[in-house]
Amino acid sequence: xxxxxxxxxxxxxxxxxxxxxxxxxxxxxxxxxxxxxxxxxxxxxxxxxxxxxxxxxxxxxxxxxxxxxxxxxxxxxxxxxxxxxxxxxxxxxxxxxxxxxxxxxxxxxxxxxxxxxxxxxxxxxxxxxxxxxxxxxxxxxxxxxxxxxxxxxxxxxxxxxxxxxxxxxxxxxxx
Amino acid sequence: xxxxxxxxxxxxxxxxxxxxxxxxxxxxxxxxxxxxxxxxxxxxxxxxxxxxxxxxxxxxxxxxxxxxxxxxxxxxxxxxxxxxxxxxxxxxxxxxxxxxxxxxxxxxxxxxxxxxxxxxxxxxxxxxxxxxxxxxxxxxxxxxxxxxxxxxxxxxxxxxxxxxxxxxxxxxxxx
DNA sequence: TTAATATTTCAGAAATTTCAGAAATAACTG
DNA sequence: CAGTTATTTCTGAAATTTCTGAAATATTAA
Numbered sequence: 001x002x003x004x005x006x007x008x009x010x011x012x013x014x015x016x017x018x019x020x021x022x023x024x025x026x027x028x029x030x031x032x033x034x035x036x037x038x039x040x041x042x043x044x045x046x047x048x049x050x051x052x053x054x055x056x057x058x059x060x061x062x063x064x065x066x067x068x069x070x071x072x073x074x075x076x077x078x079x080x081x082x083x084x085x086x087x088x089x090x091x092x093x094x095x096x097x098x099x100x101x102x103x104x105x106x107x108x109x110x111x112x113x114x115x116x117x118x119x120x121x122x123x124x125x126x127x128x129x130x131x132x133x134x135x136x137x138x139x140x141x142x143x144x145x146x147x148x149x150x151x152x153x154x155x156x157x158x159x160x161x162x163x164x165x166x167x168x169x170x171x172x173x174x175x
Numbered sequence: 176x177x178x179x180x181x182x183x184x185x186x187x188x189x190x191x192x193x194x195x196x197x198x199x200x201x202x203x204x205x206x207x208x209x210x211x212x213x214x215x216x217x218x219x220x221x222x223x224x225x226x227x228x229x230x231x232x233x234x235x236x237x238x239x240x241x242x243x244x245x246x247x248x249x250x251x252x253x254x255x256x257x258x259x260x261x262x263x264x265x266x267x268x269x270x271x272x273x274x275x276x277x278x279x280x281x282x283x284x285x286x287x288x289x290x291x292x293x294x295x296x297x298x299x300x301x302x303x304x305x306x307x308x309x310x311x312x313x314x315x316x317x318x319x320x321x322x323x324x325x326x327x328x329x330x331x332x333x334x335x336x337x338x339x340x341x342x343x344x345x346x347x348x349x350x
Numbered sequence: 351t352t353a354a355t356a357t358t359t360c361a362g363a364a365a366t367t368t369c370a371g372a373a374a375t376a377a378c379t380g
Numbered sequence: 381c382a383g384t385t386a387t388t389t390c391t392g393a394a395a396t397t398t399c400t401g402a403a404a405t406a407t408t409a410a
Binding site: 005006007009010017021022036038089090093104111118119130136138140142 | 192264334
């Protein structure tokens with residue numbers, strides 16, 4: 001696929017941002033490319049457009065698939081795999097949230113619960129420390145609930161909620 | 176500072192999670208340590224407890240300070256710098272949100288605006304591509320608004336909002 | 351001011367991550 | 381089935397990041 005200057009700018013920036021949050025550059029670039037593309041792309045096209053090794057594309061696509069961000073599509077009379085991603089930013093956001101929850105929040109919740117349990121029959125750990133660990137656990141459980149709520153909302157409701165903005169505050173202010 | 180097994184577990188996990196989100200292990204471990212500690216710690220104590228180089232502690236503290244997550248405290252009759260962090264997970268969350276907004280969201284908003292501007296007098300970039308870039312921009316602007324809203328809310332209001340949960344949906348459902 | 355203590359900077363070592371190229375495997379075609 | 385094409389896996393090279401130890405700088409106390 002031929003990239004115009006604007007598209008190139010977009011793809012490169014996405015690559016940089018990817019590295020800021022723990023995804024590697026190529027993975028993020030491929031995702032950006034698929035997002036911009038109006039048609040599914042095969043691995044060869046991605047390789048040529050981004051100028052990276054074919055093998056690198058293969059690995060990166062696997063990574064994107066593990067996040068459920070990219071899926072395979074087949075075209076008639078073409079036995080190569082083609083790849084595409086969602087075009088709706090909101091859907092992308094939801095999917096990434098879900099991935100992060102699984103990779104970051106869930107393991108942390110487990111660990112914190114373990115720590116709290118360990119702490120119960122533990123004489124040496126100061127009470128204050130146990131208390132603080134408990135508070136982090138409670139906070140993370142709240143985040144988890146929050147995530148559950150947001151996940152359940154249709155995009156339109158969420159939008160209204162955000163647009164509603166400050167009004168919510170006064171609404172909730174006097175209970 | 177002497178770490179009990181529970182504390183060690185917590186600190187090590189935090190270090191691992193840090194790497195998942197773009198903060199390096201030592202930085203995250205130091206933050207965890209300061210969070211657990213009931214008193215401010217000096218660099219030497221951190222060095223000994225975590226078993227890393229003194230210089231590494233210095234650099235990492237700088238990083239934490241740039242996030243506004245750690246501040247210096249001075250004790251009487253002790254000229255060494257001592258460090259502490261907020262103990263309220265909510266406050267931590269807010270501070271981290273703000274940092275991420277500045278480092279991730281703001282530059283992306285700028286870039287997207289540039290792309291949209293560039294696109295206006297651009298014949299070669301397909302209309303569909305321009306459209307998708309616009310949609311990402313709108314999405315990110317919404318996120319920005321959202322962040323602004325949340326930042327303004329007192330913790331208690333936010334908590335209510337989350338706890339309210341599914342009810343919000345029906346409340347907003349019929350406008 | 352000098353000596354003692356505390357902190358930062360910096361160059362390179364060590365560890366980790368990313369990536370290309372080759373080789374292996376799989377899938378399809380005729 | 382043999383040949384062709386597509387895909388994945390693997391190994392080591394290259395790049396990047398993290399970290400240490402030493403040296404330089406700054407701060408305080410006497």
